[in-house]
Amino acid sequence: MIAVETYASADQAATALHGDAVFLGGGTLIMRAVNYGDLKTERIVRSTDPAMKSISTSGERISIGAAATMSDVMLNPQLAFLAPVARSIGGPAVRNMATVGGNLFASHPYGDFAVALLALDGRVSVAGSGEEDLGAFLARRSSFSGVVTEVSIARPATGDFRYRKVSRIKPKGVSVMSLAAWLPRSGGRLSGARVAFGAMGNTPVRANGVERALEGANLDVSGIAEALRAVRTDLQPPDDPIASSWYRSEVAPVHLRRLLLDEEVS
Amino acid sequence: MSSVEFRKDLFADERPENLNEIGLPKQRQDALGHVTGRSPYYDDNLYDGLLHMRMVRSSEYHARIRSISLNGADMMPGVVRVIQAADVPHNINTLLSLIGFGRDDEALLQDKKVSYRGEAILAIIAETELQARKACQAVRVDYEALPHVLDVEEALKPQAPVVNEEYPNNTFDYYDRYDHQKLRFGDPHAAMARADHIVEGEYQMSPIEQAPMETCGAIAVPETNDRILCHTCSQALFFSLGTTAKLLDTPSSRLHFKGGTVGGGFGGKVDSLNEPMAVLGAKLTGRPVKFTWDREEEMQVGAPRGAERWRIRDGVMNDGRIIAREFTGFFDSGAYTRLSSYAVVKGTAHLPGPYTIPNVASNVYCVFTNRTPATAMRGFGITGVDFAIECHMDKVAETVRMNPIELRLLNAYRDGDMKPHRRVAKNTAYIECCQVAAGKADWAIAPEYSAMSSLRDGGGERASIPLTMIDEEGRIGERKRGANIDTAPSKITKDSGRAPSVIPILEATQAMGEQAAGRPQVGKATSPAPQPSAPPAPAPAMAPSQTPSPTSAVPAAPQRSAFARLQASEPAAPSQSRPVEPQPSTPTPPSESEQPYRPSEPFSRGVKRPGASPFISGRRR
Amino acid sequence: MAKVPVRFTLNGRETALFVDGGANLLDVLRRGAGDLSPKYGCGQGTCGTCTVLVDGEAHLSCLTLAEIIEGRSVSTVSGLSNGPDLHALQTCFMENFAAQCGYCTSGMLMAAKALLDTNPNPTRDEVIEAISGNLCRCTGYEPIIDAILLAAERGQGNRSPSYGSAR
């Protein structure tokens, strides 16, 4: 029989997360596992810590509490650039439940919000320890046990952040792929661009070759040509019910171009 | 966005409009219940102490079960009862046994061999669904993996693993005689030889989930008077009741089934797998038991619309007339028959689609593979072949450079035309649908096509049954014994050109005519007198000669030996070719209104086995 | 058996139940509180038939841990009509023939209510977005979208005068 423990603070919850206990955020992942008998534990830990819902700006970075829901993100004026990303997650009911922290644990092909966070130089705060790079965190997430309290991201200049979710079902569907790019420019040329993909690997991943190819490039057809070539070797997408690895690889350059050049689609 | 118009101008004289209730947009009786959340679906019955059933399912495509270890599952918290194959009183069934079609081939629970991934092995009943799930996870099944086959044509090969022991050739047995359903009408082989073009295509229909929003399920409750009440979302209440009575070896009077308000079905709620298990659970525990599929089971264990593979070969004249059409079809039945055998027969009767083609043949196979059994779905038996036919029509149109709609109209069936299953078409409206759809979309068709009518220019010569070439190829077991037989009805191949037939040709030995059956028939049509009209009907594209092609009667040596052996063991098989008189135009039979159905009369009950099949027209060979 | 007490408001009525640890809100509403209007469609959060409002927001009751409802307010289709007077959404669903099998209807209505409660004059695209987590296998969605737009046009607070006649 499953026991649910509720703690007032994230730290208390983290302390209670020993053994095989799992942390419950919005419930969209854990409860599905509970319903299907797939949860490997009988202990669920949760926290009602209000700090975990806060969204705050400090300097060039923004901190988003891990318990903030997609709807919270959409309603927050500081996060207007992330509203389209949050809106691409599930339907309205899912967005009222699913949290920013939970999205970091969503398995392929989910986790589109984390893709955007990854492009925006996301850093993860874990209760009882310090900050950690999101990319590194995602790589070790399957063995992670603890409480993510917040994710901080860079605040992009207007127009420097791009996001697209490619889905066959509209308006709500799972990713064929999702793409996010933070495209800071210096003297008109790209400098320190970060490009991340979702549904193109086991976790959201950065396209390192693409980023290198974009360094110093102009954001135009010839400037991005090398990056479009690089994307094929950067990613090893899986087969799944939505699309094959072949197809994903084949259209990744197309969608990357559309993202980078901000092309209209239909 | 969308719009609806009623074309009351069409067929107006066939349709009295003086009715009070019919034809009016009355509110649905169930609308208020739906919008208030009060419509009573099967799961909307609350019982204290309701138990929940879950299944241990095969993780293998095809495997012998060496042993099953409960591994303490029966002692786990909340577990009330484990049900195994031996607990099912009559653990073998086939759905259509209720109408006497096919042999029992599927167990409710398997304990010896599993033939698809997800096949049920044992059931666990517990106080909560979660407890039942956890107990199922504890059970250990020791499998000895067997080779498996997933492709329909691979399954036909002699060395293919046997999927279903009841049908060791991996094909359903038709009429104790053939490994496929035949359709033979005219002589497509000869007609192809004089066609201007041969157009070929292969089409693959995917397996599709019915996906009703409500998953399949049942709640069974011990009722007063030693009966079991079963709330069900079955699409066929008495089908489920009868199936349950048979599997549980229980008089149907002991069962009380309630349902009727169902959250979508689309064909996926005919198979009656939940009801017998829930009822058995209630019997064995004396408590209310619910057995519902979760969405994952609904999608991967619940039977889908089966995949179908179709090949079509047309003989086409330069002017667009299709003078011959052949089909080779494979229904992927999965591991058991369920309803696929029936879909094959239904699909065969549908050929060649809504067209009057004077020479048609088909071989359609119901094939067993190591996948989830297929079952009914919206358009069952028809959707797949319609996809094939209508894609193919466009290829034909492209070949002869015709407007695709005009090509269809040129070949369209009309009132009075003979269909290849040898019943006259009536009440047709195919031409009008094409014309109206073209008009709505501003797709121009020539005036002579706009002037066509389903009511005119059918029948006459188009009502005749041509001299028909028949054969005995594809006897049950022939392929398994290594006979190398093409699956297609004739042997014309792209590579070999129009080779002569390699099979002995037998001929229909008597005139076909439903009136000879001596009992009322459905699908009966009057032969309307052709009316003079403009434009003229397309010339009926009948064979110029009514004699069989001499070349086609030559038996080929390589296939002969296997064939001859079979023939010898088959007393009913005619042993030599005989000429036959072509069927003249059918005389006008009495209309349906003059001969109403008489349900009180006894009716023929399926094919008698073994031996010669009775002939539907009332005559025997 | 570990049972946990949960108190909440269901369609305006105070409700208290003991629930199994880990139970979801859908099961608790249906088998605990006896409110059968939300339906089970998948238990995965992918179909929307179990949609209810929690403190006015659309939530998937199958993915909602029942214990977190403590002290909160839950609304379902059972509370949508004002006694025998139907909500405008209900009358518009009926008039528009927006229900066939009816199984998705409860969830659709609650998703639509969540929209109209915060956005009384939605665009067609906003309606589409609002029901994007709710599947319907029968209608092809258009009658549902039209019914919600019609309800908005009529003012979603309006109640129809009668319980809806058979015609």
Place this chain on the structure above:
Amino acid sequence: MTWHKGRGFAAINYPIGMNLGGDPSQALVHSTPDGKFMVTLSAIDLGQGMKSVTRQIAAETLGVPIEDVYVDTADSDTGPHDMGSFASRGTHRMGNAVIAAAQEARGVMLEAAAEELEVSASDLETDGKGNIHVKGAPSRSITVMDTALAAQFEQGRTLSGRGIFLVPMSDVDPETGEQTPVSCFAHAAVVLDLQVDDETGDVEVLEVNSAYEVGRALNPKMVEQQLVGGAWMGISHALYETTEPYYPDRKHGPTDFNQYLMPGPGQVVPHHLAILERPAEGAPFGGKGPGEMCANPLLPAVANAVYNAVGVRCDSLPITPEKILRGMQANGGARPQGMNWGA
């Protein structure tokens, strides 16, 4: 990147009723003491409207308003045998059974009324509003309610009827496939417009124009429900759905509605329908069940339109962006076939 427009046509017929027959349906009709009628069936309403259409059929046959009829389904203790709701047999088979039951009940009702009015039953007719009167003399009338009360409490009659409809089971000739498969045919034709993205193979369906022949639209709104929803399903089958995306390989079978693809509410396609009605002999008021056939023509129409748009023949379903993209690559790019057919 270019969207290429394409247009496809397909037309079909569809057999109504269980193949080969042998599938009886029964119905019972009885009156309450005050002249309302209960129709008792074991048929199933899956959403197709079985309860509603049999209610209209019963009301029409009895000659009373539908408000005075209620259909109860399905309870094996009270509803007599029915094979079930499949094979487009519901309206045809059960409709005929209800007609038979309602005719019998109506016969008794008219006899009871005749006794009250002291005329011959054959001289009576119903007005469809709850009254029975002498033909040509509307003032000589009695209400159905008074008739029922009289029958029940004075005459000792039950206003009731039993109905069965059976197409006897028939056989198939193994050699030729000769058979008597079905009762009648429904028909449909569609013109479908779509566009294809030549870089990704994505398809967007733009518009459907269709003509459906349904025998008689017993309830035009319910027919519209079926046709619109069924056409949606047809498009869904054509472009999205499969339980085995890598068939015949069984890998990656979808297990939820995120993986099992169906077009969403943002992909509703304007659908302009024309409904034709050529009543079928032997069908209830000529109606053919439209529920199954409505999806069928959409599948090939999509395939034909894709070919028209980019020159790729997708002969296997579903027609995924991947298949189209592979086809375009094999052809050396999109090969639009030209919009030769109007639009």
